[in-house]
Amino acid sequence: MIDLTPSAIVKELDKYIIGQTDAKKSVAIALRNRYRRKLLSEEMREEVTPKNIIMMGPTGVGKTEIARRLAKLVDAPFVKVEATKFTEVGYVGRDVESMIRDLVVTSIRMVRQRELDKVSEKAEELVNERLLDAIVPLKKKEDKKQPTPYELVFGGVNGKPAEEPMSEEKYNELSSRRDKLMEELKAGHLEDYMIEILVEENKSIPIGSINGGGGEMDEINMDIGGMLGGLLPTKKKKRRTTVSQARKIFMNEESARLIDEDAIVEEGLRLAENEGIIFLDEIDKIASASYKGSGPDVSREGVQRDILPIVEGCTVNTKYGSVKTDHILFIGAGAFHMAKVSDLIPELQGRFPIKVQLKNLTEEDFRKILTQPQNAIIKQYKALLQTEGLELEFEEEALNYLAKIAYLENETNENIGARRLFTVLEMLLDEISFYAPEYDCDKFVITKEYVQSRFKKEEEGLLGDTAKYIL
Ligand SMILES: Nc1ncnc2c1ncn2[C@@H]1O[C@H](COP(=O)(O)OP(=O)(O)OP(=O)(O)O)[C@@H](O)[C@H]1O
Numbered sequence: 325m326i327d328l329t330p331s332a333i334v335k336e337l338d339k340y341i342i343g344q345t346d347a348k349k350s351v352a353i354a355l356r357n358r359y360r361r362k363l364l365s366e367e368m369r370e371e372v373t374p375k376n377i378i379m380m381g382p383t384g385v386g387k388t389e390i391a392r393r394l395a396k397l398v399d400a401p402f403v404k405v406e407a408t409k410f411t412e413v414g415y416v417g418r419d420v421e422s423m424i425r426d427l428v429v430t431s432i433r434m435v436r437q438r439e440l441d442k443v444s445e446k447a448e449e450l451v452n453e454r455l456l457d458a459i460v461p462l463k464k465k466e467d468k469k470q471p472t473p474y475e476l477v478f479g480g481v482n483g484k485p486a487e488e489p490m491s492e493e494k495y496n497e498l499s500s501r502r503d504k505l506m507e508e509l510k511a512g513h514l515e516d517y518m519i520e521i522l523v524e525e526n527k528s529i530p531i532g533s534i535n536g537g538g539g540e541m542d543e544i545n546m547d548i549g550g551m552l553g554g555l556l557p558t559k560k561k562k563r564r565t566t567v568s569q570a571r572k573i574f575m576n577e578e579s580a581r582l583i584d585e586d587a588i589v590e591e592g593l594r595l596a597e598n599e600g601i602i603f604l605d606e607i608d609k610i611a612s613a614s615y616k617g618s619g620p621d622v623s624r625e626g627v628q629r630d631i632l633p634i635v636e637g638c639t640v641n642t643k644y645g646s647v648k649t650d651h652i653l654f655i656g657a658g659a660f661h662m663a664k665v666s667d668l669i670p671e672l673q674g675r676f677p678i679k680v681q682l683k684n685l686t687e688e689d690f691r692k693i694l695t696q697p698q699n700a701i702i703k704q705y706k707a708l709l710q711t712e713g714l715e716l717e718f719e720e721e722a723l724n725y726l727a728k729i730a731y732l733e734n735e736t737n738e739n740i741g742a743r744r745l746f747t748v749l750e751m752l753l754d755e756i757s758f759y760a761p762e763y764d765c766d767k768f769v770i771t772k773e774y775v776q777s778r779f780k781k782e783e784e785g786l787l788g789d790t791a792k793y794i795l
């Protein structure tokens with residue numbers, strides 16, 4: 325985090341998002357302020373609250389993408405919620421506090437994953453030992469446990485040989501066999517081998533997987549799972565399975581034993597409180613534009629009033645513990661076509677001191693978006709068709725032309741921003757995509773002529789329409 329200076333953050337974001345420098349700068353400063361805050365004395369730290377941001381801009385110009393990339397960049401817990409999903413207290417729908425609960429769940433999941441990564445090497449070692457035990461059991465020399473009556477009559481249980489005190493010689497032989505097998509095991513040569521293992525039946529349920537849509541029901545279900553997990557002794561069940569499957573099961577069991585769930589929850593809560601980012605999408609849709617009728621406005625304003633304390637800083641109770649929302653960073657976003665930021669209730673406006681306008685994307689931007697970002701659309705399509713053994717090549721002219729078509733489509737039909745590029749590319753490539761598995765050639769060059777031939781009809785429409793515009 326130390327070297328993530330604002331300009332470094334902007335530079336990182338530049339790898340994925342073309343243009344929108346103002347918005348990138350704003351979020352970079354907000355992020356840096358968080359880091360600065362961490363360096364302050366405790367007293368001072370409590371006083372410094374984040375400067376929340378509203379991003380205004382038409383659809384598909386990178387609002388969500390900026391926020392998402394930002395969260396990834398700094399490894400902060402991030403949730404995106406649509407403001408329209410909430411309804412005023414007392415109405416059906418999700419209550420506003422659910423966004424905090426979602427953030428906590430995300431945060432805890434992140435912390436758990438970090439801890440799991442830390443112990444994974446150790447866990448792997450333990451797992452290999454257990455797998456080996458299941459393949460060739462080896463009782464220690466000095467272990468002279470009396471065989472049970474069952475074992476005396478029927479021989480071993482569990483596929484293990486009946487236990488008798490082992491001779492030095494036999495022990496050494498077994499042990500060198502185990503060493504060899506361990507090598508095989510680690511090399512992954514035994515993955516399909518069938519073994520019999522004991523699995524813990526009543527495992528505590530990983531918390532992340534249950535959280536469906538949030539809300540009260542999930543919380544209750546999760547609680548029951550957690551309680552049972554804690555109360556009942558773990559029962560073991562025999563199961564025949566492959567080494568590779570057993571490896572997964574053992575890995576879960578061993579890692580769970582190596583991590584401290586309580587500490588994870590605590591760290592998760594702390595992380596959510598101090599580094600959480602909540603992206604409030606479509607915030608313009610809960611603004612009540614003055615020219616609208618009074619009916620739905622009442623409820624919109626109600627939602628704003630409900631959101632207010634959360635943005636302002638309050639304590640929300642979750643099943644993991646209470647969370648203070650004072651230092652969570654909120655990024656609001658919306659097109660603000662119909663409503664203006666000033667249509668939000670003044671108290672809420674005041675909680676979003678930074679407002680940035682994202683720009684409409686130009687033909688030039690489109691051209692860059694096609695190829696420049698690390699996850700650029702053209703790269704994606706190339707990779708997809710590569711799996712069919714077909715290499716796609718785009719001529720420069722063709723790319724320029726595609727950008728032009730996307731731009732004109734947005735101008736004449738609906739403006740859907742960069743998402744237009746996806747529809748344009750789908751259309752361009754649908755034939756190639758369809759026949760790719762059957763082509764004999766292993767390379768396809770997309771020329772300007774090919775693009776033109778694919779978009780003949782559209783082009784006439786577009787150029788016709790724009791011609792009209794110009795006149
Ligand atoms: N400036 C940009 N540079 C690169 N890619 C972009 C840019 N703007 C948008 N995209 C791409 O377009 C798609 C939609 O962008 P995004 O989700 O950020 O839109 P948005 O501004 O949040 O729109 P909406 O208001 O509809 O939510 C994403 O796949 C994103 O990668």
Ligand SMILES: [Mg+2]
Pocket residue numbers: 387388389605
């Ligand atoms: Mg969006």
